[in-house]
Amino acid sequence: MKRYQWIIKRLIDIILSLFALLMFLPLFLFIALLIKLDSKGPVLFRQTRVGKEGKPFTCYKFRTMYVNVPDIRNPDGSTFNAEDDPRVTRVGRFLRKTTLDELPQFINVLKGDMSVVGPRPDLPDHVRFYSERHKKRLLVKPGMTGWAWIHGRNSIPWELRRDLDVVYVENYSLWLDFYILLRTIPMVLLAKGVYVPPETIQRYQESPDEKG
Incomplete structure (x- = not known):
């Protein structure tokens, strides 16, 4: 990424994040209240993720699970994200x-x-298993949405997500960012790719090769 692109991208990030935080402040407070009324535990979920150049940072999300539940993952290391997950x-x-x-x-x-x-932020335990090609994901800051996100989100295999993220890094432009933002809107409104498909979960559970 050229320096002028980095500067423009950072300015856009600051403007969009400030606008979103101010505009959604009442919604933030309402969601926080719902979370506290629904179950015990903190409002925010904090987790260490890997950022640009492999630097760790604390990533924030609203807590969606009960506290002290086991961390279940798929054989490829990705988060178990079924629609009927009882931990949620x-x-x-x-x-x-x-x-x-x-x-x-x-x-x-x-x-x-x-x-x-940008590429979705990954866990430290996943990054150490990156191939040389997949390490290119770390050349840019992770993002809230990205090229892999709009091409299936959680419904596509983790390996394909990493490949698509590398395609984004190798072909970066401000216009590509704008296109991704536009494509993100229907993905969110239509709730596309939120969960891992049931057939994929069943394959994980039934395949002895993938279990090992």
């Missing part, structure tokens, strides 16, 4: 389906940890 609260299920659980990440964008558009 009633309010959490709604927040996930509407993507409202990710609104606090505008705080990360304002702080400079993330960008509005």
Whole structure:
């Protein structure tokens, strides 16, 4: 990414995140109240993720699960994200389906940890298994939405998501960011790709090769 592109992208991030945080402040407070009324625990879920150049940062989301539940993952290391996951609260299920659980990440964008558009931030345990090609994901800031996000989100295999993220990095432009933002709107409104498909979960559960 050229320096002028980085500067423009950062300015856009600051403007969009400030606008979103101010505009959605009443919604933030309402969601916080619903979470507290629905189940015990903090309003925000904090987790260490990997940012640009491999630097760790604390990523924010609205809490969607009950506290002290086991961390269940698919054999490829991706988060187990089934529609009927019993660990998810009633309010959490709604927040996930509407993507409202990710609104606090505008705080990360304002702080400079993330960008509005970019590869989704990964866990440290996943990054150490990156191929040389997939390490290109770390050349840019992680984003709230991205090229992989608009091409299926959680409904596509994790390996394909990483490949699509690399395509974004290798072909970056401000126009591409604008296109991704436009494509994100119907993805959110129609709740596309929110959950891992049932057939994929069944394949994980039944395949001894993938279990091992």
